[in-house]
Amino acid sequence: MEEAKKRFLMIKARHKETYEQALNQGKVDIQMQKLCSFVAETKKYYTSSCCSGRIVLLEKKSDKKIDSYFHRKWHRTITKKELLEGFNEKVEGDLWFKVDSFILHIGTDSIENAQKIIMTMKEAGVKRGGIILAEKGKVILEIIGTDSMSFPVKKKGKKMFENKYLEKILGEANKILERNYTRLEKLENKFEKNLE
């Protein structure tokens, strides 16, 4: 067996194992499980990391990502009560309200098979994604949804808005997250149709 193929099979097996462990420990987002489990069973692909999309209150103690902390994080639509409870709780830094779309890292063995993912992604109406690493036997793609929202709600711990404004936005935020999950389902269906 040639080196590149050997390398691919080894990496795929390792990721499959890691994925199954995470699944058993309840660490894989529910909305992502069907897609990831399907990919794990294909011959040519594996997932190396994934998030189904989420609503987040993110505390930023500086502009650097390393100084960001999840104040609250939900992988589902939320209620006003949940949001306000998080919003009212004290933080020191800035606080951002965010809807993050899904993100998915998929590995494969060749540029040709990576192209199949890009084609499938487009078929599902997912606009953002591409090959982020291309080595012999190790080609990694990143695929990202575009249903998102993001803006600051506290500045140095102080509210920039009254609660009622945040409540108004929440309806939109939940709708965007639902749309994100629908898109993810569509992607999963296309994967099942196109990938071996």
Add this chain to the structure above:
Amino acid sequence: MEEAKKRFLMIKARHKETYEQALNQGKVDIQMQKLCSFVAETKKYYTSSCCSGRIVLLEKKSDKKIDSYFHRKWHRTITKKELLEGFNEKVEGDLWFKVDSFILHIGTDSIENAQKIIMTMKEAGVKRGGIILAEKGKVILEIIGTDSMSFPVKKKGKKMFENKYLEKILGEANKILERNYTRLEKLENKFEKNLE
């Protein structure tokens, strides 16, 4: 000369011409000109489209991108007066306030040279980007900044916020756009260092 090489040289020449026309007609964002002009002079790369980043009031008449219209668009930081003038003006659909980070499409001749772009992008601290097309003689990358903000400010033509809240956000928005331009400059410097 082999087919793939011929194809690449033809595509590169065409894009260089299109770019120079756009430049002469004042259609290239000022903050993007130095980077694009440098890339046009390299041997192995060309830009096929680019936006330096912007502040936008986007009208959405439905959830589909095709039903979105620029109500206002600025490729620079803006004043409260400019923002409120756009915010106060009547729209029919929903209105979103957005800071869009830069986006850049670069073409090259091979996966190897595309990998050089990805490496350079990472050196500059740009986290999002990859190969979105990989054909013989035509490899296209998309590179996107992550300094952004995005949320709805009108629902079916009706304000969701009073003016004063939007004014508060603007300071943050301008800061994010400045950070985006700084990142773009850093990317340009790394391009000049790494690309032939």
